[in-house]
Structure formats: C-alpha cells, structure tokens
Amino acid sequence: MQGMKKGLAQYGDAGFSLFLRKAFIKAMGYSDDALDRPIVGITDTYSAYNACHRNVPELIEAIKRGVMLAGGLPIEFPVISIHEAFSHPTSMFLRNLMAVAAEEMIRAQPMDAVVLIGGCDKTVPALLMAAASADVPAILTVTGPMITGSHKGERLGACTDCRRLWGKHRAGAIDGAEIEQINGQLAPGPGTCMVMGTASTMALCAEAMGMMLPGGAAIPAVHADRLRHGEATGARAVAMAKEGLRPTQVMTKPAVENALRVLQAIGGSTNGLVHLAAIAGRLGFDIDYAKFDRMGAETPVLVDLKPSGQHYMEDLHKAGGLGPILREIREQLDLDCLTVTGGSLGSTIPPAATWQQDVIRPVTDPIHKGGGLRMLYGNLAPNGAVIKQAAATPRLLKHTGRAVVFRSLADLAERIDDPALEVTADDVLVLQNAGPKGAPGMPEAGYLPIPKKLAAAGVADMVRLSDARMSGTAFGTIVLHISPECAEGGPLALVRDGDRIALDVAAGRIELLVDEATLAARRRDWAPPAHPARGYYRLYYDEVLQAEYGCDFDFLRKHPLRDARTKA
Numbered sequence: 001m002q003g004m005k006k007g008l009a010q011y012g013d014a015g016f017s018l019f020l021r022k023a024f025i026k027a028m029g030y031s032d033d034a035l036d037r038p039i040v041g042i043t044d045t046y047s048a049y050n051a052c053h054r055n056v057p058e059l060i061e062a063i064k065r066g067v068m069l070a071g072g073l074p075i076e077f078p079v080i081s082i083h084e085a086f087s088h089p090t091s092m093f094l095r096n097l098m099a100v101a102a103e104e105m106i107r108a109q110p111m112d113a114v115v116l117i118g119g120c121d122k123t124v125p126a127l128l129m130a131a132a133s134a135d136v137p138a139i140l141t142v143t144g145p146m147i148t149g150s151h152k153g154e155r156l157g158a159c160t161d162c163r164r165l166w167g168k169h170r171a172g173a174i175d176g177a178e179i180e181q182i183n184g185q186l187a188p189g190p191g192t193c194m195v196m197g198t199a200s201t202m203a204l205c206a207e208a209m210g211m212m213l214p215g216g217a218a219i220p221a222v223h224a225d226r227l228r229h230g231e232a233t234g235a236r237a238v239a240m241a242k243e244g245l246r247p248t249q250v251m252t253k254p255a256v257e258n259a260l261r262v263l264q265a266i267g268g269s270t271n272g273l274v275h276l277a278a279i280a281g282r283l284g285f286d287i288d289y290a291k292f293d294r295m296g297a298e299t300p301v302l303v304d305l306k307p308s309g310q311h312y313m314e315d316l317h318k319a320g321g322l323g324p325i326l327r328e329i330r331e332q333l334d335l336d337c338l339t340v341t342g343g344s345l346g347s348t349i350p351p352a353a354t355w356q357q358d359v360i361r362p363v364t365d366p367i368h369k370g371g372g373l374r375m376l377y378g379n380l381a382p383n384g385a386v387i388k389q390a391a392a393t394p395r396l397l398k399h400t401g402r403a404v405v406f407r408s409l410a411d412l413a414e415r416i417d418d419p420a421l422e423v424t425a426d427d428v429l430v431l432q433n434a435g436p437k438g439a440p441g442m443p444e445a446g447y448l449p450i451p452k453k454l455a456a457a458g459v460a461d462m463v464r465l466s467d468a469r470m471s472g473t474a475f476g477t478i479v480l481h482i483s484p485e486c487a488e489g490g491p492l493a494l495v496r497d498g499d500r501i502a503l504d505v506a507a508g509r510i511e512l513l514v515d516e517a518t519l520a521a522r523r524r525d526w527a528p529p530a531h532p533a534r535g536y537y538r539l540y541y542d543e544v545l546q547a548e549y550g551c552d553f554d555f556l557r558k559h560p561l562r563d564a565r566t567k568a
C-alpha cells in the first residue's frame, strides 16, 4: 500500500476511510495529481525554545524543493523538539519520549519515506531510534553546527568555552561584567554546538552509519551547502520511497560498528556510546563493549577539535567533513555497508585531497594514540563505566585517592564551594544518585566543578566519578555512566567519605578499596528511591535501562530484556 492509502484510520470500511482522508487532505489545497505522488513526510523539529533548530523552517523549504523536483509530495509534521538548556530535569529524560512520539507518528500517518531533521544532542538519536523501530524508508539530515563567536580576538564556541570560561569566572580570573560579554558570544547563531559535543558526534556517527547523505554532518547551519544538502536529501527520499530502502537495511550491526569506530576516531562524546547502544537495542543486538575497547586501542583520535583539540566544526567542514576521516580509517571499516545513497559506504569515500589541512590528522600522526573512549570495570562498576581518555589529564589516568562524596545533585550544589569542605587536589570527587533512575534522566552532571577554593589555587582537573553523563563539550579526568547506578543499588551507592578509590585507565579498572564485609554492612542500610506517583516519570522509572543498554525503555527494544528474563 502506498501514499494516501497507507495506514488508514479504522472505521470498519476501508473505502470510507480513504474517502474521508482525501476529503480532509483536500482541504489543504492539494490536487489529485499531488496526492498520487510518493509521499515524503518531514519531521518538523522546530521550536522557538530551540536555537539549535532555528534554521529548521528554511531547511524544510529546501527539503520540500528537493522532494518536489524529484516528483514527490512533501508533507511536514511536528515532532517534539528538545534543547539541552530548556529541558528540566534534563534532555535525556525526554529523549525516549521524542523517540516514541516520532516512531508512532511516522507509523500512524501515510508516508512512503520520511526525512528526519535532527540537530541538538538528543534529537538525532531519538529520531534514529524511532526510524529503526518504525522501519519506514528514512533519511536523516541535521541543522548543522554553529559558526564560532569571538571575544578579545579569541574564537569561542559552545560549550567547551562556556565551561572553560565559567571555570575561570568561578576561580575569580574573569569578573561579572566580562563573563556577561562572553555570554553573548558563545552561541552566535543558529545550529548546534560547534565543538565535538554530542550533536557533532551523533551527526558524524549517523553519517558513518549510512543514514545521511555524504558530507552532511559538518556543514555549518548558516552555509548555503546546508540547504543544498537538504534539497538533495529530499530528492533522495523520493527515490528511497520507490526503492523501499529501509532503516533496518542500513543500520545493520556492521554499520553500527562503523559508527562506533568513528566515535573513537573523532574523540566523540561519551553520550554517543549511550545513544548508539539505544539504537542497537532497537535493531535487535547489543554493543560488544570489549570489541569497542579494542577499536579504541586500534583507532587513534584523528580529529583536532575542541574539547580534545583546538578547532571547531566549521574547520572540519572546510577540511572535508567525515569523508577524509573515513578515508584514514578505511581499512578498519566495513566498507560494504549499504547507505541511504543506495550504494556502499566505501563508494562514498572521496579521493585524497591535494591540499593541506590540519584538522584531520593522518593515522601516522594522530592527536591521541589510543581511541577517545575507554571502558572501565571493577568492583565499583561491575557492568561498566566509561572515560573520555582523550580529554583527560594524562597524569591522572592512573590515580588512587580519597573519596569526597556528594549524595545527590542538591548536596553537590550545596557543599562543593563550601570553604569548610575537606578536599585536596588528590582526592576523588564522587557524585551519587545521578543515574538514569536516580536523578532522574542521568543528567550531564558528571563534570563536577572543581571546588572553588581549589580552582582559585590553580587546580584545573581532579578525578571525578558518577553514574551521571557528561556533555561531550566538557573535559577532565571524569569517569561516567557507572553501572549499576546508585538507584539500582550499585556499589557506587556504598562509597563513603574517606574511602580509597583506584583508577587505572590503561588497565581498564575502577576499584573501591574497601573490604567486602564493610560493603555488605553498608548494603544492608541501602534503600531504593521512592516510586514516582504518576505520569511519564513513572513510566520512565519503571522502564528505563542502564547505560550499557543506552537508557532506552525496555519495552521499546526489539527484544526486551524482560522477555528474555521471563523465558530464562
């Protein structure tokens, strides 16, 4: 069934359902000729709260132009929009809601293909999760990164420089008036954060996975190429509608593994790992974390972008975008993976450039020899944790220190800058109850601020650990995604002030140096958080999975864990 005849509303009379549908769609002014064309739905993820999606309206126009030039009928429809700074308690709490909404609206409304417009951090994964489950021919484009701002001759970008300069302000090196000036320069236009944050990471991973036309991930939001990419995406969607090329044919296990490989090579956000795990779960498989670690050992960080390096996304675009990165690691990729072009990933890799650039390094001269991310295990993280080693302080990658524990985000906010806080630069800052259920939503609180008195004394980094996430734009020796989380009774909940914690990134270990009898006694005192009374929060609490499964809802996985446990 194609076009308007797809997925009729059920009145018990299919003929009447179609008759009624046509009556209403004709009220939009369409002709019979238009309604006979392949229908391409377009997810309108614009919101006046979401500056990262400020250019969605003009992007939709470009996509529609492409659809119509290729003989299709474009129909845009609203999908909720999520912006990082406008999502209480945190955008991750809402990612699955967006994924559910998008999946159901793609399935419920008649469309032969769909163009997904992602951008801000959680939107690309939510849309890809939806596409994987709905499995209607789908192609992604993104709003694109922002251009950089400037302050006193220095290039600035959200949000690595937001954090860096706010840290200087906390330490007293930048006064109130100057930080306000800087505030106006950090996000100077439409588009997503222009460092290697989660939005950039997921755009590049999605392109590597084959879900976006080549070159699309890095085109700045304000660049005319952005609109041409949109037009080409619309045209390609019409062809995909005719071919019936589905997301499950593109997002295969090897394609997801290509994305994981690229995640290492770009020094991508730790969030990328969570989102790819969620997408994998929708497709019916789980990430092999041992393999992911091996990828890190084999694949160095090649992209010299903040926060691990010095450049910004517009520089990556000028250097060729994803293509040259794929070319550098081509021997480590499965080049036969099918992409939305209808051809293989290998066929999208451009020939070597004849000009010099210094944003994408050759594998022989990487920015960081090991990959960007490293998995950690141990008695503190039986089911895993992750560290972005490329953005850590090398001397802290092997460190044993005394725990300074904060029981919650509120406790952290209340005490971190207390002059009476007993803390030294060699201590390990521990944040509890900030995981998927505990916070809720696993906020990006893993980047614990350096206590003010230490920051003022020049301390720039400390070992910090939590069951929270961290913005991809942040940097430091920060252990994240500790699983099981505190709210699930994970060992992180048993850490007390003064305990010794040993981190050894090279060995992939994170250990709590406390004897088992003491831990057992503490475990007896542990109680889970109160069950939420109602609403989406209750659904979220009951269904959200731990970080290693991407924090998706169990019932949205292709094979819910609950079903496997029931059978066992």
Ligand code: FES
Pocket (backbone or CB within 6 Å): 052, 083, 084, 085, 119, 120, 121, 158, 191, 192, 193, 197, 199
């Ligand atoms: Fe939207 Fe950073 S806040 S991408």
